[in-house]
Amino acid sequence: MQRFITVDNLDLEINKKLLLPDDLFHHAVHVLRMKIGNQFELVDATEQAYVCEIETLTKKEGTIKVVSTIDKNPELPINVSIVCGVSKGDKAEEIVKKGTQLGAASFYFINSKYSVARWKNQKQNKKINRLQTIAKNAAEQSHRLKIPRVFWLNDFSELIDKSENYDLKLIAYEESAKQGEKSALAQMINQLRQNHELSLIAFFGPEGGIAKDEVEQLTKNQFKCAALGPRILRAETAPLYLLSALSFGIELE
């Protein structure tokens, strides 16, 4: 069933009837061509999902009735933020789209030293807004309760400030993989498995890799280098490995 997530608080409860908010009306009726009697899932700012049914429709508005609650919580039980050095092409879109399906809580992007395609001032906002829309759509498609937030970071000192809010800090570092490092990620996931209140921030380099002085700056601030297996992963694959490993280690094992 189609799911919509809105950041408005609609005070939903079973049997409540309400006007479809404008953006939902457009998407449900004009894009998806829903009719009277069709049902969909609706999540509002309280992060509770409900099944709703369309009761009336005119050309300009529609009313719905809340039919039932959905009690399943598909959110990754820990708060994970993904920080990526900017890469070429549509890699950021791909990371946000798949990372949202895999449960990330937020995404940060930053021009790092070896970023081949840097985002200049004038296009940072536009890029972040577009990524925020991708996150919303992906959250709806993967039936999440939360839309991940997407942010821009101006520089490494801003990244380090942000990282103060996290309990665990990780750098996905290719050199660690080359040196056969194996235990850092498993140790972190073990900590997270034992305490779902802990949060994690993970830094990933762009396709050009991470500069030594960037690694030093981060490790001085409690970031730990970790290998994501022995093969060399591309910039857009590494965050998906981390999130999949987190889900498997915490949700399934």
Added chain:
Amino acid sequence: MQRFITVDNLDLEINKKLLLPDDLFHHAVHVLRMKIGNQFELVDATEQAYVCEIETLTKKEGTIKVVSTIDKNPELPINVSIVCGVSKGDKAEEIVKKGTQLGAASFYFINSKYSVARWKNQKQNKKINRLQTIAKNAAEQSHRLKIPRVFWLNDFSELIDKSENYDLKLIAYEESAKQGEKSALAQMINQLRQNHELSLIAFFGPEGGIAKDEVEQLTKNQFKCAALGPRILRAETAPLYLLSALSFGIELE
């Protein structure tokens, strides 16, 4: 360092000098503009990696010398095959590219019941050949020793015949995720962790999902339904989740 993988047996050993095979000459010299003295990694049919150095170059050929062996083995220790119902667009390319980075041994594609974009007879070969090239490039980039093989399957009975060669058989089934199934994947990974000789074949539906009678046909033939976490993953994300979880569970934990 750039890695090349060839399926020829070049009888490589330290200090051996040899003519660069034609395809490697083209790639190294014309595409990557390598010069005398440049080094690269070379893996031949024996799946051993060596560092080689270019010794002589003319317009038409080059000779190299084998400098040293590389003893690291980055291959996923178990044999995993990914079977995908054909999806729209470039999803097959994405699955092969990222799945190769994540260690898959082979890929199979099949027109399944809910495939929106079916591959017709005349384009199956072309598609498979293109995917095989993508697998080779991705294997070189992720510094593997093996190029995964890519195959076409004509129908489900051919899939079931193939699956006889595998010890463990999995269906990534959305309905299992919806019903809160949690333990099947962890159980399989536990078996694989204890015995690296076991092999795994995993079936993934196209974007339209898996038909009930397809699931029945597979489960009758020892395939087990497994959820890949509680969120709904898209067709091109699910195989990456499985391979990442396998790598984490078997190589890092």
